[in-house]
Amino acid sequence: MKPSLIVAAIALACTFIAPAAQAQKIDVASTFPKDMLFLGDALKQFAKNVNEVTDSKVQFEIHGAGDLVPPLEVLTAVSSGAVPAGYDWVGYWGGSIPVTNLIGALPFGPPPEVLAEWMWEGGGKEIVQKAYDKYNLQFLPCASVPPEPAGWFRKEINSPEDLKGLRMRIGGLAGHALNKAGATTQMIPGGEVFVSLDRGRIDAAEFSLPSIDESIQLQKAAQFYYFPGWHQPSSILSVMINKKTWDGFSKLQQNQIMAACRSTMLWTLTNGVQSQMDAVQRLEAQGTQVRRLPDSVLDVLRKATDDVVQEEAGKDAVFKEAYDSLQAHMQRAKRWQELQQLN
Template sequence: MRKTIGAATMAVAMMTAAPATAESFDLQSVFGLQVPSIGPSPVKWAERVKLMTGGDIDIKVHGAGDFVPPFEVFGAVSSGALPMGFDWIGYWASTIPVANLIGSMPFGPTPDVALAWMFEGGGMEIIQKAYDPHGVKVIPCHLVVPEAGGWFNKEINSVDDFKGLNMRIAGLGGKTLARLGANTQLVPAGEIYVSLETGRIDATEFSAPQLDLGFGFQKVVKNYYFPGWHQPSSWDSIIINMDVWNGFSEDVQNIMVEACKANIAFNLGDQLHAQADAIAAIREAGVEIRRFPDEVLADIRTEAEKVLTEEAANDPIFKEAYESLTAYMDRVGEWERLQAIPAK
């Protein structure tokens, strides 16, 4: 009888006790939350974390500029002014050189190879070493499909056509085209359309057709080139102040990583599904869908390899990641070659 009464008393106490208060954290993205795919991506990640923690962790996601300008998110997370952020990893290349490689490796891995290297081939462990001195935990959380080669106000028939071209292009691709005579610059996403419209820039790359369509580039530029040699795949990531990260239990840390893996899977499917309709809409707007000539791609590749070699010589973690990733691409490449089926 005493055991029964004791159990009943405990049950009543549990039901009448005040519910535990969820821990709440702010996260600011470098993108507007209405941008297709990358906009809602951190929102979906936060929803998954809340679900998987049973509501114990509540992450409130804010869009670009809500607390700090987009290009200041990393510094704010590093200093602790923001507990969390969501980014395109390549934005921080001036601070973390290896971010350039992960964000935009010219002629780099396809998304499936990039995914395997990051989580199974040692990629996460290598790049985290570059973030540690800044007190930031990085979790790759959104894998971007191959981008378009860019929007141009003229045809590109040889690499000489890049000379004097004012182009918005990020990362190592920008460094590559600069070697070919282009005037490259990094323009925030929200300013690209106006820069094209006003003639501040003659060309731009941004992302895959799904996102480019949403920004309206088809209204002002009529040459849309493929392939996206500069970013065959690229990563967006969750960044967390290291003190905040260390304050989470190991279970919560694991949940955040697993939520990112779920996010990656969802977004890959969403992106692949959306591109065909986006290309059709862009074509209907009067845009010429073109491919760079093979000889142009060959000349670009030559310069890109020089850029990658120079960057590797300047930073030991970049070098480690570059050697690891290229070796991984070679090793798993046999599988892809064996499985390749000729086109019709």
């Protein structure tokens, strides 16, 4: 071929080279401040994982609480398609999706690793998705939260009588259980917890892990820090994606996003505990009194929880299916742990 023809052929071929595909950028409305310790970090880790596994073809752009919509309106915004994706503590939606109360915080429930195993390998994710289908959402269980403290209290809790009349920031099944024990509970967005507790609008509050509680200065609003976290031995944070947006991904991309989500779950399972003891020690040095709830109080709360769970299971079929499945999974895990006990 003549040199002139070779040049012409190359030039012609170049005109048919497709331009590089633009990245799909997905806005994510978070229910937490963008830079919040652990809770915000988990979403950043998910976005990083997705970016890497898709070779930057899918990019999740994070917007902190209130940047796009108010935190407690994220579900509605994503469901309607006003925002393509959201990030949450699933328990925020218990009033609309009852099963999220179960996976958000089951009082006296499983440890994080058992809940995560049930979610990913025990059928939990598929059961929960049934409830999300009604809201036009794809459910991705991407993060696990370690057991939390029982909360901050402006007064001591020495007996079940001290729960009566207690005004506490707490939600989900634990909130219902406390109501049965005589308390008055309410859900307050994270950004308002300190002010509400500090000004005496409430008598007690649970929010999150010690390092996070410390970062929003709850130690300056209440003196007594109670354990154990009976209300939330484990919890799920999720990414939810509008179904139209989800269906717009290729099957490969959907699998990649799910893999990134599961990888983030592992990241949270291996990054939550040691820094909490550091935070507890710092809080004690500042004068916080770390206490344990009396067994008599825990007994009352356990009984109230059993009643609440049975009531919820009687009202919602997906909640009952998930609860029965999780209980069976927990029993098998317990048996395995007993067989492996060394002492």
